[in-house]
Amino acid sequence: MSSKTRRKIITHEEQCVGCRICQLWCSYQFTGKFSFSKAFIKIEEPYGLEPKISFLEDCTTCGQCADHCLYGALEKIEEGM
Amino acid sequence: MEWNGYTGNILNVDLTGEKISIMKQNPDDLKQFIGGFGMNCKLGAERIKPETDPFSPENFVIVGVGPLVGTITPGASRTAGISKFPATGAIANSCGSMSFGFHLKQAGYDHIIISGKAEKPTYLQIIDDHVELNDAKDMWGSDIVETTDFLWKKYGSSGVIAIGQAGENMVRGALTLIDKTSTFGRGGIAAVMGYKNLKAIVTQGTKGVSIAHPKEFNEAYKKLFERIRNYPQRQSWHEVGMLRSLPMGLMLTAQGQKKKARQVSDRFYLKKIKKRRIACPSCPMADKDILEIKEGEHCGLIQYTSSAINPFLMFTLKGLNTYDEVIKIFDLANRYGLDSLTLTALFELITRLHEQGVITEEMLGLKWKSDYETLAEVTEMIAYRKGLGEVLAGGWKEIGKKFNIEDKMLQVKGLDVIFDPRFMRLGTMEFEQVVNVKGAHVASGGSPTYATSGGSIERFKTHFKRMGIPDPAIKRIFKPLKEEMMVNVPRLTRYSEDWYALLTSMGLCARAQMNRFFSMENVTNFYNAVTGFDRSQEDLRIAAERSWNLLKLLNAREGFSRKDDKFPKEWFNNLKYGNNELQLHDFFGTTVITPTIANQLLNDYYDERGWNLEDGLPSQKKVKELELTPYM
Numbered sequence: 001m002s003s004k005t006r007r008k009i010i011t012h013e014e015q016c017v018g019c020r021i022c023q024l025w026c027s028y029q030f031t032g033k034f035s036f037s038k039a040f041i042k043i044e045e046p047y048g049l050e051p052k053i054s055f056l057e058d059c060t061t062c063g064q065c066a067d068h069c070l071y072g073a074l075e076k077i078e079e080g081m
Numbered sequence: 082m083e084w085n086g087y088t089g090n091i092l093n094v095d096l097t098g099e100k101i102s103i104m105k106q107n108p109d110d111l112k113q114f115i116g117g118f119g120m121n122c123k124l125g126a127e128r129i130k131p132e133t134d135p136f137s138p139e140n141f142v143i144v145g146v147g148p149l150v151g152t153i154t155p156g157a158s159r160t161a162g163i164s165k166f167p168a169t170g171a172i173a174n175s176c177g178s179m180s181f182g183f184h185l186k187q188a189g190y191d192h193i194i195i196s197g198k199a200e201k202p203t204y205l206q207i208i209d210d211h212v213e214l215n216d217a218k219d220m221w222g223s224d225i226v227e228t229t230d231f232l233w234k235k236y237g238s239s240g241v242i243a244i245g246q247a248g249e250n251m252v253r254g255a256l257t258l259i260d261k262t263s264t265f266g267r268g269g270i271a272a273v274m275g276y277k278n279l280k281a282i283v284t285q286g287t288k289g290v291s292i293a294h295p296k297e298f299n300e301a302y303k304k305l306f307e308r309i310r311n312y313p314q315r316q317s318w319h320e321v322g323m324l325r326s327l328p329m330g331l332m333l334t335a336q337g338q339k340k341k342a343r344q345v346s347d348r349f350y351l352k353k354i355k356k357r358r359i360a361c362p363s364c365p366m367a368d369k370d371i372l373e374i375k376e377g378e379h380c381g382l383i384q385y386t387s388s389a390i391n392p393f394l395m396f397t398l399k400g401l402n403t404y405d406e407v408i409k410i411f412d413l414a415n416r417y418g419l420d421s422l423t424l425t426a427l428f429e430l431i432t433r434l435h436e437q438g439v440i441t442e443e444m445l446g447l448k449w450k451s452d453y454e455t456l457a458e459v460t461e462m463i464a465y466r467k468g469l470g471e472v473l474a475g476g477w478k479e480i481g482k483k484f485n486i487e488d489k490m491l492q493v494k495g496l497d498v499i500f501d502p503r504f505m506r507l508g509t510m511e512f513e514q515v516v517n518v519k520g521a522h523v524a525s526g527g528s529p530t531y532a533t534s535g536g537s538i539e540r541f542k543t544h545f546k547r548m549g550i551p552d553p554a555i556k557r558i559f560k561p562l563k564e565e566m567m568v569n570v571p572r573l574t575r576y577s578e579d580w581y582a583l584l585t586s587m588g589l590c591a592r593a594q595m596n597r598f599f600s601m602e603n604v605t606n607f608y609n610a611v612t613g614f615d616r617s618q619e620d621l622r623i624a625a626e627r628s629w630n631l632l633k634l635l636n637a638r639e640g641f642s643r644k645d646d647k648f649p650k651e652w653f654n655n656l657k658y659g660n661n662e663l664q665l666h667d668f669f670g671t672t673v674i675t676p677t678i679a680n681q682l683l684n685d686y687y688d689e690r691g692w693n694l695e696d697g698l699p700s701q702k703k704v705k706e707l708e709l710t711p712y713m
């Protein structure tokens with residue numbers, strides 16, 4: 001990422017299937033353990049009719065969760081500054 | 082010792098004494114039995130005494146989760162459970178998925194051993210170190226969906242195994258649902274829980290699962306993940322899910338039910354029925370469904386299912402005319418905790434025998450019509466054991482005796498046949514229904530003939546290799562009873578079962594769309610990277626075979642033998658299917674299977690297993706070779 005761009009992750013909650021792959025990858029890369037609760041991305045009601053995706057403050061917007069989501073629910077966008 | 086993949090903990094829950102304790106795993110046991118399914122067999126063998134009444138405090142429910150569950154290994158989310166099943170009297174394993182296994186590992190446990198009987202309705206809460214037996218008075222009498230929703234509201238995102246009214250009323254075949262979606266315990270685990278006054282188990286945790294060798298793990302993961310990402314059929318799996326795997330439309334058309342066939346087409350499903358797709362944790366091939374009825378009398382009904390095929394199979398029943406009727410009945414069955422497949426088989430049989438005058442309305446105590454209203458009424462009667470429901474709740478064995486129809490029932494050992502080989506031909510999945518200790522069930526016979534049906538012999542070989550079938554065995558598999566049969570299905574069945582035992586011990590998905598990505602090689606790599614153990618492919622293959630043999634030995638203790646591995650008599654009669662009369666054929670449709678040939682097929686299966694031909698049980702030699710002598 002160049003210093004002139006900023007990365008954002010856009011969510012498409014209607015595409016989310018609740019697989020939690022994003023959380024597992026995030027927690028693994030930052031803590032070395034697989035966990036839902038240690039991830040910087042939150043999936044609320046993963047099996048509800050409308051799951052909710054949000055990011056915690058500690059999220060570095062590294063975008064790796066989006067790289068691992070196979071369902072099109074997370075999209076990485078590079079924005080010019 | 083430091084545990085990776087495994088948590089190293091086994092939870093002991095004595096419902097009678099309300100005592101909870103933790104036991105440590107023994108690494109030597111894991112070498113022998115891997116975990117999940119395999120370790121369940123060992124824990125069950127040491128605890129369930131021969132001839133235990135399934136409905137007694139001495140029966141156990143043991144839940145196990147394999148070493149890969151809790152990691153990001155694709156498709157590692159299975160939960161296995163062993164008990165003595167009331168529908169059959171067999172000691173058997175059952176499997177489910179969704180999030181229970183993940184949450185249990187996060188809480189810090191590999192297995193839960195449940196014994197005794199609670200004095201009053203209870204649910205088990207496993208949240209990290211807070212393991213408690215809680216009052217379930219207010220939940221008793223509610224259905225599975227209500228129970229699960231209640232617990233999710235209370236605990237937030239968590240794994241839930243719950244029973245419905247059928248379980249509470251000890252309907253012999255009652256099952257539980259995991260996360261109100263995945264069936265778990267066909268053949269009666271819910272009835273055992275109901276007897277024990279155990280309404281539900283809820284689990285959640287924050288401990289995280291660590292792995293031993295991240296570098297090796299990352300390598301194995303990246304390779305597999307990219308293969309799955311680039312799999313050309315992935316998108317279509319996401320879209321239509323399990324409907325890809327069974328041509329329901331063809332089935333209905335062949336039966337002469339064309340109007341209905343349209344209602345199970347992909348287009349109709351996508352437009353009118355599918356609400357949303359959901360997945361088990363770590364799954365890149367999401368195939369679970371949330372269905373919604375969007376019009377008509379049942380408008381607004383929401384229904385979760387682990388396979389859209391299950392409700393659609395009910396559609397084969399004459400008298401159910403529209404898809405929404407089918408989903409409504411399926412919803413009732415799921416809420417009560419009844420097996421929709423068993424319900425379909427029961428309804429079909431009674432309707433047929435009623436038409437033939439074998440079963441009269443006087444015998445049934447009910448006006449019988451093959452229609453939606455009757456089916457809805459009977460479903461409720463079974464769940465609450467009312468009137469005719471009291472007999473039907475007793476399972477196939479009791480029904481057979483009561484109406485004197487044992488020879489007409491499509492069942493093995495007390496469980497109904499799921500796939501009739503007269504329609505599907507005799508592949509491993511159909512044949513395995515005869516030899517499975519559990520009774521007629523299909524999960525463990527599924528691979529790989531289905532992945533390659535209609536495919537070339539070369540493609541078969543690719544699958545045999547990935548499953549780790551040794552070369553000499555592959556040679557035997559290509560030597561069937563008669564040359565034109567091409568493949569020796571019974572010999573192959575042995576390896577389908579062992580492969581299933583391996584995946585289920587690891588905690589990996591065995592459904593075709595995930596199964597196809599696993600090989601002996603990558604599973605071994607994942608296992609070693611996660612656990613830090615150094616096991617060869619051969620070690621793991623033998624551990625899986627050992628587990629399957631141990632389960633067989635447990636059932637030998639219960640009196641099961643070759644006499645129980647019986648092709649249903651009805652299979653040898655023609656099946657009327659629309660305008661066609663279907664006969665029982667081998668997998669390639671070249672040979673009619675007669676009772677004599679069926680017997681020879683069984684011989685081949687036992688021979689490949691190294692079991693005695695006379696009694697169909699593991700031979701002394703096999704038992705010794707697998708170090709199972711203490712369990713004889």
Ligand code: SF4
Nearest residue numbers: 016017019020022069
């Ligand atoms: S955002 Fe993507 S990876 Fe995360 S749970 Fe939803 S579908 Fe799965």
Ligand code: SF4
Nearest residue numbers: 026059060062063065
């Ligand atoms: S962007 Fe990076 S840090 Fe943020 S949730 Fe995704 S993986 Fe975690």
